[in-house]
Amino acid sequence: xxxxxxxxxxxxxxxxxxxxxxxxxxxxxxxxxxxxxxxxxxxxxxxxxxxxxxxxxxxxxxxxxxxxxxxxxxxxxxxxxxxxxxxxxxxxxxxxxxxxxxxxxxxxxxxxxxxxxxxxxxxxxxxxxxxxxxxxxxxxxxxxxxxxxxxxxxxxxxxxxxxxxxxxxxxxxxxxxxxxxxxxxxxxxxxxxxxxxxxxxxxxxxxxxxxxxxxxxxxxxxxxxxxxxxxxxxxxxxxxxxxxxxxxxxxxxxxxxxxxxxxxxxxxxxxxxxxxxxxxxxxxxxxxxxxxxxxxxxxxxxxxxxxxxxxxxxxxxxxxxxxxxxxxxxxxxxxxxxxxxxxxxxxxxxxxxxxxxxxxxxxxxxxxx
Amino acid sequence: xxxxxxxxxxxxxxxxxxxxxxxxxxxxxxxxxxxxxxxxxxxxxxxxxxxxxxxxxxxxxxxxxxxxxxxxxxxxxxxxxxxxxxxxxxxxxxxxxxxxxxxxxxxxxxxxxxxxxxxxxxxxxxxxxxxxxxxxxxxxxxxxxxxxxxxxxxxxxxxxxxxxxxxxxxxxxxxxxxxxxxxxxxxxxxxxxxxxxxxxxxxxxxxxxxxxxxxxxxxxxxxxxxxxxxxxxxxxxxxxxxxxxxxxxxxxxxxxxxxxxxxxxxxxxxxxxxxxxxxxxxxxxxxxxxxxxxxxxxxxxxxxxxxxxxxxxxxxxxxxxxxxxxxxxxxxxxxxxxxxxxxxxxxxxxxxxxxxxxxxxxxxxxxxx
Numbered sequence: 001x002x003x004x005x006x007x008x009x010x011x012x013x014x015x016x017x018x019x020x021x022x023x024x025x026x027x028x029x030x031x032x033x034x035x036x037x038x039x040x041x042x043x044x045x046x047x048x049x050x051x052x053x054x055x056x057x058x059x060x061x062x063x064x065x066x067x068x069x070x071x072x073x074x075x076x077x078x079x080x081x082x083x084x085x086x087x088x089x090x091x092x093x094x095x096x097x098x099x100x101x102x103x104x105x106x107x108x109x110x111x112x113x114x115x116x117x118x119x120x121x122x123x124x125x126x127x128x129x130x131x132x133x134x135x136x137x138x139x140x141x142x143x144x145x146x147x148x149x150x151x152x153x154x155x156x157x158x159x160x161x162x163x164x165x166x167x168x169x170x171x172x173x174x175x176x177x178x179x180x181x182x183x184x185x186x187x188x189x190x191x192x193x194x195x196x197x198x199x200x201x202x203x204x205x206x207x208x209x210x211x212x213x214x215x216x217x218x219x220x221x222x223x224x225x226x227x228x229x230x231x232x233x234x235x236x237x238x239x240x241x242x243x244x245x246x247x248x249x250x251x252x253x254x255x256x257x258x259x260x261x262x263x264x265x266x267x268x269x270x271x272x273x274x275x276x277x278x279x280x281x282x283x284x285x286x287x288x289x290x291x292x293x294x295x296x297x298x299x300x301x302x303x304x305x306x307x308x309x310x311x312x313x314x315x316x317x318x319x320x321x322x323x324x325x326x327x328x329x330x331x332x333x334x335x336x337x338x339x340x341x342x343x344x345x346x347x348x349x350x351x352x353x354x355x356x357x358x359x360x361x362x363x364x365x366x367x368x369x
Numbered sequence: 370x371x372x373x374x375x376x377x378x379x380x381x382x383x384x385x386x387x388x389x390x391x392x393x394x395x396x397x398x399x400x401x402x403x404x405x406x407x408x409x410x411x412x413x414x415x416x417x418x419x420x421x422x423x424x425x426x427x428x429x430x431x432x433x434x435x436x437x438x439x440x441x442x443x444x445x446x447x448x449x450x451x452x453x454x455x456x457x458x459x460x461x462x463x464x465x466x467x468x469x470x471x472x473x474x475x476x477x478x479x480x481x482x483x484x485x486x487x488x489x490x491x492x493x494x495x496x497x498x499x500x501x502x503x504x505x506x507x508x509x510x511x512x513x514x515x516x517x518x519x520x521x522x523x524x525x526x527x528x529x530x531x532x533x534x535x536x537x538x539x540x541x542x543x544x545x546x547x548x549x550x551x552x553x554x555x556x557x558x559x560x561x562x563x564x565x566x567x568x569x570x571x572x573x574x575x576x577x578x579x580x581x582x583x584x585x586x587x588x589x590x591x592x593x594x595x596x597x598x599x600x601x602x603x604x605x606x607x608x609x610x611x612x613x614x615x616x617x618x619x620x621x622x623x624x625x626x627x628x629x630x631x632x633x634x635x636x637x638x639x640x641x642x643x644x645x646x647x648x649x650x651x652x653x654x655x656x657x658x659x660x661x662x663x664x665x666x667x668x669x670x671x672x673x674x675x676x677x678x679x680x681x682x683x684x685x686x687x688x689x690x691x692x693x694x695x696x697x698x699x700x701x702x703x704x705x706x707x708x709x710x711x712x713x714x715x716x717x718x719x720x721x722x723x724x725x726x727x728x729x730x731x732x733x734x735x736x737x738x
Contacts, residue, residue, distance in 0.1 A: 073668055076641045082634070103638065107669035265451070269472065272445045299442055300476035 001065025002089040003037050005057055007100065010086055011078040013044045013057040016230055019201040021071040022048035027116075032068035034115045035088065037061045045118060046071065051198050052118035053205075056229035067094055068112035077105070118233050121222045126215035127161060127187040131208035131227065137168045137179045138203040140330040140356060145196040146172040156193035156237035158244075159223075163189070169244060170196065175323050176244055176359040190218050193241050198223075198234040205230070248348070248359055252339035256286055257309040260336045264328040266293050266304050270321050273297040281318035281363040286310055295321070317343040318365030327358040370434025371458040372406050374426055376469065379455055380447040382413045382426040385599055388570040390440040391417035396485075401437035403484045404457065406430045414487065415440065420567050421487035422574075425598035436463055437481035446474070487602050490591045495584035496530060496556040500577035500596065506537045506548045507572040509699040509725065514565040515541040525562035525606040527613075528587075532558070538613060539565065544692050545613055545728040559587050562610050567592075567603040574599070617717070617728055621708035625655055626678040629705045633697040635662050635673050639690050642666040650687035650732040655679055664690070686712040687734030696727040 014033065022030050025048065034045040041056045067090045077098065086100045094109040146154035151173075158169040166181045202225060206214075217224040218236075225232040270282045275298045285292040291308035294301065317340060327349055328336070339348045343362060350357040383402065391399050394417065403414040410425045436459045446467065455469045463478040515523035520542075527538040535550040571594060575583075586593040594601040639651045644667045654661040660677035663670065686709060696718055697705070708717045712731060719726040 070668070073641065080634070080638045080641055102675070103635070103671065103673040105641070105669065105671045265449070266472070269449045272442065272449055272474070299439070300474065302472065302474045304472040306471070 001035070001037050001067055002063040002087070003035070003042055003059055003061050004085055004087050005042060005059030007078065007081055007083050007086055009057045009059065013055045014075055014078045016055045016205050017044045017046040017053045018071060018075050019205060020046040020048050020051045020053040020232075029068060029110065029112075029114050030116075031071055032110060032112070032115065033071045033074050034066065034068045034112045036066050036112075038064050038066050045115070047116055047118055049116065050195060050235050051201065052233045054118055054231045054233075063089075065090060066112045067096055067109035068115050069096065069107070069109050073107065118231070119222060121217065121219050121224055121233060123217045123224070124219070125186070125188055126217050126226075127166065127183060127190075128185045128213055128215055129166070129181065129183065130210045131206045131212040131214055132210040133181055134214055134225075135203050135206045137166075137181060138199045140179050141168050141170045141177045142196050142200055142203075143326045143330065144170045144172050144175050144177040152237060153193065153239055153241060155196050156241075157196055157199055158241045159190070159192055159194055159218075160241075161187050161190045169241070171242065171244065174320070174361050175327070176247065176357075177327070178244075178357040178359075180355055191241070192218055192223060193237040193239070194223055195234060195237055198232075202232060205232075247346075248357070249341065249345070250339075250348075252312065252341050252348070254286060254310065254312040254315045254340045255337060256291065256311075256340075257335055257337045258291070258306060260328060260331060260334055262306055263336065264325065266306050267321050267324050267328070269304070270295040270302055271325070273299050273302050274321075275299060279320065281365055282321045282324075283316065283318045283365055285316050287314045315340055315343060316365070317347065318363040319347070319360060320363055323360045327360065331356065331358075370404070370406050370436055371432040371456070372404070372411055372428055372430050373454055373456050374411060374428030376447065376450055376452050376455055378426045378428065382424045383444055383447045385424045385574050386413045386415040386422045387440060387444050388574060389415040389417050389420045389422040389601075398437060398479065398481075398483050399485075400440055401479060401481070401484065402440045402443050403435065403437045403481045405435050405481075407433050407435050414484070416485055416487055418485065419564060419604050420570065421602045423487055423600045423602075432458075434459060435481045436465055436478035437484050438465065438476070438478050442476065487600070488591060490586065490588050490593055490602060492586045492593070493588070494555070494557055495586050495595075496535065496552060496559075497554045497582055497584055498535070498550065498552065499579045500575045500581040500583055501579040502550055503583055504572050504575045506535075506550060507568045509548050510537050510539045510546045511565050511569055511572075512695045512699065513539045513541050513544050513546040521606060522562065522608055522610060524565050525610075526565055526568055527610045528559070528561050528563055528592075529610075530556050530559045538610070540611060540613065543689070543730050544696070545616065545726075546696070547613075547726040547728075549724055560610070561587055561592060562606040562608070563592055564603060564606055567601075571601060574601075616715075617726070618710065618714070619708075619717075621681065621710050621717070623655060623679065623681040623684045623709045624706060625660065625680075625709075626704055626706045627660065627675060629697060629700060629703055631675055632705065633694065635675050636690050636693050636697070638673070639664040639671055640694070642668050642671050643690075644668060648689065650734055651690045651693075652685065652687045652734055654685050656683045684709055684712060685734070686716065687732040688716070688729060689732055692729045696729065700725065700727075 036043040042059050043056050045054045082101045084101050088098050090096045096107050096109040098105040160167040164183045168179045170177050214227040223234050273295050278298050280297045282295045291306050294303045336349050346359045346361050348359050405412040411428050412425050414423045451470045453470050457467050459465045465476050465478040467474040529536040533552045537548045539546050583596040592603050642664050647667050649666045651664045660675050663672045705718050715728045715730050717728050
């Protein structure tokens with residue numbers, strides 16, 4: 001194989017595919033990035049068996065061929081070589097010579113014959129959304145994925161497509177995050193669970209805006225994201241997702257609207273009071289005249305009133321401040337509205353336009369007030 | 370005690386003194402910041418027994434007093450409270466109320482009576498240098514302090530003042546860094562070793578430029594840095610510093626001048642070849658026609674020629690690339706000149722104006738070439 005590519009194109013491609021290089025693996029070949037110039041294009045490929053990424057890079061093929069190069073090495077290399085044309089050449093034994101300006105590097109490549117191919121998946125009707133929308137959905141939901149594998153389903157995100165609306169859902173047992181997106185094209189109904197890791201890696205790759213479209217193809221076992229010259233194939237999580245409709249009630253007795261930034265600042269401030277490992281709830285005391293937020297901890301106490309617009313019954317309710325902070329961080333609106341039924345039922349933060357719902361379980365504070 | 374200070378002044382003062390709060394200590398009181406409003410000023414004080422910092426903050430004293438507040442808590446607090454006037458009030462039992470806008474925080478303070486005072490040190494004739502110069506000296510020398518305490522003297526930086534020139538020296542057994550600074554005022558001769566940690570903390574505090582002056586007072590056991598409303602007192606390291614004059618020879622057989630950035634880029638690039646724990650030297654082959662840099666490692670080999678202006682004998686010499694990279698990172702000149710005697714003697718990088726000398730021991734490569 002002998003190819004010529006620019007450092008700029010190479011670093012972009014390596015940064016994309018390196019998201020699918022496993023951190024730990026029992027298959028050493030997966031620690032490589034495959035450079036495949038056996039056809040008419042130069043492709044870079046990485047695969048951790050759950051997620052596979054393939055991207056095409058512009059350049060010249062002087063001699064067709066394939067070689068697998070250690071991924072960590074290649075990632076370091078592309079960052080530090082001169083910003084110029086890079087020549088990559090291999091001999092029959094996969095001795096690889098990488099040259100750029102006056103630099104000549106010789107390393108051992110691998111044949112790549114045992115590099116597992118990215119599954120060839122049949123492409124049906126795609127779901128089409130913009131890079132901006134997908135990035136927003138991921139940013140606004142993945143924070144409430146479960147952090148450990150105890151319940152595999154909780155590490156995945158539901159993509160539920162019904163009547164041209166995508167509903168994206170994550171939950172971790174303490175809260176549920178839901179984002180709705182009206183699809184512009186015609187998309188068949190579907191309901192799949194995508195690994196959260198896949199979505200977080202994709203979010204790091206996407207740098208396009210509202211006009212840059214992604215095609216999402218869904219099959220029984222895989223989801224494919226295609227944009228520009230990149231194809232990302234991920235396994236789906238098998239099994240039935242939680243019936244969240246049963247967990248959410250739209251009934252409420254108290255409705256409170258507050259300025260998001262002020263509300264965030266006050267709740268964020270309560271974390272000053274948290275000593276390590278000491279998880280004290282914050283308490284909302286909401287009456288017609290007043291919205292009071294307080295916390296008691298090993299350090300002492302904090303107390304603050306905030307401006308609010310309240311309808312319905314008075315309520316006293318406690319929360320883990322982290323769950324509120326996480327949701328408030330990703331909401332882009334200036335005002336948010338909370339709906340509460342009683343001190344033991346979940347609080348729902350949702351907007352009038354029905355683009356998001358954040359459902360947060362309260363903490364029982366009956367003993368502490 | 371009852372005082373009023375602005376959040377902006379408070380955060381600045383807390384950030385300064387917090388550099389002297391110990392990470393670990395057997396004296397719990399040292400984990401506090403002392404707020405001393407017993408006199409006419411509001412002072413914040415922290416002390417880890419090696420380094421003590423005192424800074425005065427503007428504000429109103431309604432009732433004189435002293436209180437010690439947990440440093441971690443206070444550091445979090447000043448970042449998150451509203452940007453407005455903060456009132457801090459204590460009662461006779463050191464119950465402390467901190468209020469700002471609608472926020473009210475109650476915490477337990479401590480009397481501060483067992484808070485160790487910063488040593489009162491007699492002030493003799495100061496060494497006067499600008500904040501910019503001191504920051505540069507610290508940046509350009511502390512990287513070659515020893516990383517562990519095996520040799521206490523190597524964790525300190527020599528400040529050798531002789532005939533109105535400050536010579537600052539660090540060394541770690543593999544290299545020596547020297548910075549010279551002509552002093553503008555009249556400074557008495559002196560030779561002390563300042564803990565490297567002290568200098569690194571000071572560099573974080575200094576944000577002034579060439580016109581902002583620092584007075585440095587040196588006594589038998591302490592050094593005092595005074596600027597604006599801040600006083601930093603540090604213990605000195607006792608004992609005699611290394612006689613570095615014996616280690617450095619100005620004799621050379623080879624003199625090479627290179628573009629600093631190109632040279633840095635090439636050496637930095639050789640680190641691509643370094644596998645974890647595999648410390649291979651880079652080899653310079655310098656002849657009249659050519660300056661070749663190469664490295665062999667577990668990955669393979671790299672080889673690159675760079676442009677150079679050479680005088681004197683040809684030489685083949687090996688180095689730990691990290692030591693060259695560290696020095697090149699802090700040199701601000703566009704070109705650098707290296708002086709070498711033979712492949713076993715230290716290489717000296719120094720400038721014509723005699724502002725710096727970086728002395729780096731070579732690695733024996735006779736077996737590997």
